[in-house]
Amino acid sequence: xxxxxxxxxxxxxxxxxxxxxxxxxxxxxxxxxxxxxxxxxxxxxxxxxxxxxxxxxxxxxxxxxxxxxxxxxxxxxxxxxxxxxxxxxxxxxxxxxxxxxxxxxxxxxxxxxxx
Amino acid sequence: xxxxxxxxxxxxxxxxxxxxxxxxxxxxxxxxxxxxxxxxxxxxxxxxxxxxxxxxxxxxxxxxxxxxxxxxxxxxxxxxxxxxxxxxxxxxxxxxxxxxxxxxxxxxxxxxxx
Numbered sequence: 001x002x003x004x005x006x007x008x009x010x011x012x013x014x015x016x017x018x019x020x021x022x023x024x025x026x027x028x029x030x031x032x033x034x035x036x037x038x039x040x041x042x043x044x045x046x047x048x049x050x051x052x053x054x055x056x057x058x059x060x061x062x063x064x065x066x067x068x069x070x071x072x073x074x075x076x077x078x079x080x081x082x083x084x085x086x087x088x089x090x091x092x093x094x095x096x097x098x099x100x101x102x103x104x105x106x107x108x109x110x111x112x113x114x115x
Numbered sequence: 116x117x118x119x120x121x122x123x124x125x126x127x128x129x130x131x132x133x134x135x136x137x138x139x140x141x142x143x144x145x146x147x148x149x150x151x152x153x154x155x156x157x158x159x160x161x162x163x164x165x166x167x168x169x170x171x172x173x174x175x176x177x178x179x180x181x182x183x184x185x186x187x188x189x190x191x192x193x194x195x196x197x198x199x200x201x202x203x204x205x206x207x208x209x210x211x212x213x214x215x216x217x218x219x220x221x222x223x224x225x226x227x228x229x
C-alpha cells in the first residue's frame with residue numbers, strides 16, 4: 001500500500017458528460033501528478049500540481065483540468081467526455097521541490113468508461 | 116507520446132528462472148525508474164537509477180543503465196509466480212524547474228508459470 005487513495009474505483013459516463021476524479025496524497029507529499037493509461041499502453045502524463053499550482057502539463061486538451069487543495073489532495077476534471085477518454089486514471093504523489101526528481105507513489109486508479 | 120519501447124512485449128518463464136526486460140528511451144535523462152503494475156491497477160515503484168550510475172541492486176532486482184545507448188535492463192532473479200505483472204520503465208528528464216513527470220515506456224508483460 002502506498003498511502004495514496006483514489007475515488008471512485010470505477011465510473012461509467014456517457015459522451016459529452018463531465019467527470020471529477022479525486023486523489024488523496026501520501027502524508028507529507030506536496031506534489032500530485034495525474035496520468036492516463038489506455039488499455040495496453042503505458043501511462044501518459046496529464047499534468048502535475050506542486051503546492052496548489054499547476055507545474056507542468058502533458059499533451060492533453062484544456063477540457064482536462066485539475067485542482068490541488070491546501071491539504072495536497074487533488075481533483076482531475078474532464079469536460080465534454082469523448083469515447084477515447086475511456087482509460088485508467090492514475091494519480092501519483094511525491095515530495096517535490098525545485099530540484100526534485102524522486103520516485104512517485106501511485107494510487108490504485110479510477111477506471112473510467114465513456115459510452 | 117511514449118518515451119521509448121520495452122522489449123520483449125511479453126515474456127513467459129518458469130518459476131525459478133531469471134527474467135530480463137529491456138528498455139530504450141529517446142532523450143537525455145536525470146534518472147530512470149522501474150515500476151510494476153498488477154492487473155491494470157496502480158503502479159508500484161521498484162527501483163530508481165540515476166544517470167551517473169551504471170548498475171543498481173535491490174533484493175532480487177538488478178538494473179543496469181547505459182546512457183550512451185539510451186537503454187536500461189531489469190533483471191529479476193529466481194522468479195516467483197507472484198512476480199507476474201506488467202513492468203514499465205519511466206524516465207525523468209533533467210530540465211530545470213520542479214516538474215517531476217515520468218515518461219513511460221510501453222511495458223513488458225511478464226508471466227511466471229508455477
